[in-house]
Amino acid sequence: EIVDNVAGFRAFTLSHPDAVVSNLTISGGGFRTTGAFGGEGGHVRMSAGLVANCVIKNGRAASSRGYGFGGNVWMSGGRLERCFVANGRANWGGFAGADCFGMGLYASGGTIDSCFFKDNRDDNFDGRNYGSVCLAGTAKMVNCTVTGGYSRYANAAGIYINSANATVVNCVAYGNYGNKDPIVSTAASNFGEKNLGRYFHCAAAFTNASCATWTVLTDADFVKYESFTGNKFAQLNTYMTSEEYATFDWHQKRRSQLIGRGTLDAAYRPADSVTLDLDGNPRVLNRTIDLGCWEVESNLGFRIIVR
Numbered sequence: 001e002i003v004d005n006v007a008g009f010r011a012f013t014l015s016h017p018d019a020v021v022s023n024l025t026i027s028g029g030g031f032r033t034t035g036a037f038g039g040e041g042g043h044v045r046m047s048a049g050l051v052a053n054c055v056i057k058n059g060r061a062a063s064s065r066g067y068g069f070g071g072n073v074w075m076s077g078g079r080l081e082r083c084f085v086a087n088g089r090a091n092w093g094g095f096a097g098a099d100c101f102g103m104g105l106y107a108s109g110g111t112i113d114s115c116f117f118k119d120n121r122d123d124n125f126d127g128r129n130y131g132s133v134c135l136a137g138t139a140k141m142v143n144c145t146v147t148g149g150y151s152r153y154a155n156a157a158g159i160y161i162n163s164a165n166a167t168v169v170n171c172v173a174y175g176n177y178g179n180k181d182p183i184v185s186t187a188a189s190n191f192g193e194k195n196l197g198r199y200f201h202c203a204a205a206f207t208n209a210s211c212a213t214w215t216v217l218t219d220a221d222f223v224k225y226e227s228f229t230g231n232k233f234a235q236l237n238t239y240m241t242s243e244e245y246a247t248f249d250w251h252q253k254r255r256s257q258l259i260g261r262g263t264l265d266a267a268y269r270p271a272d273s274v275t276l277d278l279d280g281n282p283r284v285l286n287r288t289i290d291l292g293c294w295e296v297e298s299n300l301g302f303r304i305i306v307r
Contacts, residue, residue: 004028011043012051014078019049030060030071030088039063041074042088046110049078057086059104067098069134070106071120076137080105081113081274088120090129101134101162103149108137108163112144113274114283116250116293119148119240121157128153131160131192132176140167142273143262143283145292146190147175147250148240152233155179156192161199168199169269170262172292174217174250175227182231201263203291213263215291221256223249251294259296262289 002025003011010031012021021044030042042059044051051073059072071088073080088104104120105112112133122129132149135141141159149157158176159168173190177183187206191199196210203215219225225248228239239245252258263269264284277283277295290296 002027010041010045012045013041014044014046014049014051017048017078019046020052022050022052022054025055025057027055027058030058039068039090040106041070042072042090044073044075045070046073046075046078046080050081051079051083052081053083055084055086057084057088059088061088061090062098062100068100070102071104073105073107074102075105075107075110075139077109079111079113080107080115081111082276082278083115084118084278085115086118086120088132089122098128099154100129101131101136101160103129103132103151105133107133107135107139107141107166109139111270111272112139112141113270114142114276114278114293115144116278117144117146117149118250121149122151122154130154130156130162132158134160134162135166135168136163138163138165140270141169141171142269143170143277143289143291143293144172145250145294146171146173150177150183150233150236152178152183153180155184155186155188158190158192158204159199160192161195164195164198166195166198167268168202170201170289170291171199172203172217172258174204174222175225177228177236181233183233183236184231185228200268201261201291203258203261213261215257215261217257221252221258223251223253225250250292252290252292252296254296256296258291260288261291264289
């Protein structure tokens, strides 16, 4: 089913632990408050409950002064799992000096598990938006993939941890761009510059000195991926709306460094983590888990048992 949200209204607000939203495509204009502050969640605002197996896209969250949190989803509790979250914006209108957080998702609590965040962005000339995903408080993100995020006036375009208590585990941030013109994809663009010690068993194109379990990726780790080679936002807009870009595939190849690099340690990965990846494949194979939102069985073959 499709919920085509009307501009100025939020599709769902969840506040009960038994509330469930699942198997929906949620799109449309999203939410914008008329007050000075408080644009929270363009399509979904949740303090409890479950949002699962949904496509959530094109959300907008901002206030009359531009401050926004979570272009598609805002959460302080509950679970977001096995969802595709895309094309969110959180500084709607480009207000000067308006720091906004979480173009696709802002979470100050709860768990985000096996989700794919793509093309959440802020190309306003005056606004500053931190993170396709922004985590605060005690929020935990597990086995997610974040790509195609960009922000014109902030260098944290992928995952931005804004709390010493939030946690990112088994996640991938790759191909996120920021830091004004010329635009760049750097360690800061993918993972911000704060609380780097809160990433565990993660991967990007750059190393993280504070994390001994960091995996450094290249384009060759993905089924089909092509790096952006321009240096202007106009070029990036053309690149990210091209027919070729739409066909890119961020699944890992059979020999990718993403395979088997995750942790199953209960100290990092919650016991109630989902059992299926975004495609519906078993999340844990051969007692290992891949990085990101997809699982690939890498050890294909057979055994000969001699009796």
